Amino acid sequence: MIEVINDKCDFCGVCVAVCPVDSIDLFEARIEIKQNCIDCMLCVWICPVETLAPIEKLQEVECETAMIV
Amino acid sequence: MRDSYDCIVVGGGPGGAWAAKHAAENGVSVLLLEKDREVGIPVRCAEAVSEKGLKTVVEPQPRWISNIIEGFVIVSPDGREVAIDTGKERGYMLDRKIFDYDLVQMATMNGVEVMTKAYVYDLIKPNGTVEGVRVQHMGEHHDIRARIVIGADGVESRVGRWAGLRTNIKMKDMESCLQMTLSNIKVDPKYIYFYLGRDVAPGGYLWIFPKNERVANVGLGISGEYARYKSAKEYLKEFIGRHFPNAAVLYTVVGGVPCATTLKKIVADGLMLVGDAAHQVNPISGGGITTAMIAGKIAGGVAAKAIAEDDVSENRLSQYARDWHKAEGKNHERTYKIKQAVYKLTDEDLNKTADTILSVPLEKRTLANIFRTALFRHPSLILDVVKVFMTK
Numbered sequence: 001m002i003e004v005i006n007d008k009c010d011f012c013g014v015c016v017a018v019c020p021v022d023s024i025d026l027f028e029a030r031i032e033i034k035q036n037c038i039d040c041m042l043c044v045w046i047c048p049v050e051t052l053a054p055i056e057k058l059q060e061v062e063c064e065t066a067m068i069v
Numbered sequence: 070m071r072d073s074y075d076c077i078v079v080g081g082g083p084g085g086a087w088a089a090k091h092a093a094e095n096g097v098s099v100l101l102l103e104k105d106r107e108v109g110i111p112v113r114c115a116e117a118v119s120e121k122g123l124k125t126v127v128e129p130q131p132r133w134i135s136n137i138i139e140g141f142v143i144v145s146p147d148g149r150e151v152a153i154d155t156g157k158e159r160g161y162m163l164d165r166k167i168f169d170y171d172l173v174q175m176a177t178m179n180g181v182e183v184m185t186k187a188y189v190y191d192l193i194k195p196n197g198t199v200e201g202v203r204v205q206h207m208g209e210h211h212d213i214r215a216r217i218v219i220g221a222d223g224v225e226s227r228v229g230r231w232a233g234l235r236t237n238i239k240m241k242d243m244e245s246c247l248q249m250t251l252s253n254i255k256v257d258p259k260y261i262y263f264y265l266g267r268d269v270a271p272g273g274y275l276w277i278f279p280k281n282e283r284v285a286n287v288g289l290g291i292s293g294e295y296a297r298y299k300s301a302k303e304y305l306k307e308f309i310g311r312h313f314p315n316a317a318v319l320y321t322v323v324g325g326v327p328c329a330t331t332l333k334k335i336v337a338d339g340l341m342l343v344g345d346a347a348h349q350v351n352p353i354s355g356g357g358i359t360t361a362m363i364a365g366k367i368a369g370g371v372a373a374k375a376i377a378e379d380d381v382s383e384n385r386l387s388q389y390a391r392d393w394h395k396a397e398g399k400n401h402e403r404t405y406k407i408k409q410a411v412y413k414l415t416d417e418d419l420n421k422t423a424d425t426i427l428s429v430p431l432e433k434r435t436l437a438n439i440f441r442t443a444l445f446r447h448p449s450l451i452l453d454v455v456k457v458f459m460t461k
Contacts, residue, residue, distance in 0.1 A: 010111075010321075010322065010323035010324075012113060012224070012322075012323045012324040012325060013223055013224050013225030013325065014224060014225070014243065014245065014246075014323075014324060014325025016224075016225035016227065017224045017225050017226070017236070017237075017238060017243060017325055017327065018237070018238060018240060018243050018293065018325075019237075020237055022230055026225055026227065027188075028104065028188055041297070042240055042293070044297075045240070045293065045296045045297035046240065046243055046245050046293045046296055046325065047245070047296075047300070048245045048246055048247040048296075048300060048301035048302055048323045048324070048325075049247065049300065049301070049302050049323050050300050050302060
């Protein structure tokens with residue numbers, strides 16, 4: 001899963017341009033990652049100002065929870 | 070605003086403005102939609118353009134030009150400065166805020182209607198043919214119909230995607246860019262500087278483009294191939310810390326530049342793409358102002374003719390793609406090949422090439438001369454780079 005830190009974002013659209021599955025919506029002052037994201041990380045890597053990041057911690061927590069359940 | 074026009078242009082940059090202007094000039098009704106509250110802002114550009122290139126599309130106005138560039142300096146990875154005499158060929162530092170604004174204003178003089186803060190969120194495409202746009206404006210949603218939609222909506226080209234065109238780009242061809250306008254620095258305003266090397270800007274270059282002797286646009290682009298290891302922000306922070314530790318940052322801007330060849334398909338039924346949206350950018354320099362305007366002019370003209378002939382099919386509109394290819398597209402294919410070869414050069418290769426060029430006395434360091442010298446010693450590709458920078 002990719003997290004968006006909208007505060008860092010300059011809304012330049014470079015993430016939208018590299019997304020192979022059209023998973024990023026760019027609004028006036030907000031970007032959103034849609035459900036069809038394949039976690040390829042291209043948007044994370046291309047962003048010049050590190051606006052996007054994988055939610056590693058959250059993922060770990062979810063895994064743990066899943067294992068407990 | 071009406072509920073239908075002959076032609077709708079999405080995006081009020083130079084490509085969009087020029088497409089709108091030339092469509093209107095050829096007798097069709099045009100609406101230009103800009104998502105921001107004002108055209109020209111934010112400036113997502115390093116603002117340098119060649120005088121020759123600009124003059125092919127518009128007569129330059131003094132109020133657009135903040136500085137005149139008389140030559141350039143390439144800084145090799147080991148820090149040697151190679152000045153190149155460009156002779157009579159000059160460059161301009163544009164004030165894009167004023168430039169973009171004026172281009173749109175010129176379009177309005179041909180009857181183009183303009184809507185700012187107009188956020189296009191979808192296309193009207195009932196049977197596969199594009200027939201208009203869905204737009205949000207001042208809290209209201211509107212469907213506006215058009216025979217032809219021209220997408221000049223920049224690197225992300227949502228318009229192209231909605232129309233079903235494949236607008237994806239390889240990571241290695243996308244330049245991840247960041248620029249800061251620095252003040253309280255000292256630069257020679259006659260020269261623009263390009264820094265090369267893996268430590269400065271891998272798969273791209275860093276630029277210093279002076280607006281005057283105290284202010285310059287300092288930025289860089291790194292290839293997406295390398296961006297995963299270290300972001301553009303980190304590279305630029307390091308460079309500015311080293312070279313301009315006392316600078317104040319007046320402006321920071323982020324962007325992506327598609328340094329590839331033109332998209333395979335830039336037209337569909339009722340749709341054309343122009344500028345960054347179509348990847349109509351010089352693949353080495355990343356320059357796209359003039360090329361977008363050339364494309365805009367062609368697209369606008371073809372749009373008007375197609376509407377007059379009542380045929381807005383992909384087949385009819387493909388005249389734009391063909392004419393663009395002849396005008397610039399095929400040059401970009403050649404330039405792209407050079408780019409691919411240049412990116413294989415190591416820092417050591419670049420340093421050696423700098424040596425060769427430095428052996429030519431400065432007053433004789435014209436492009437032709439350098440080319441001759443280098444061809445005799447070792448035919449290096451950096452010279453091709455120089456040529457490419459000079460032509461557009």
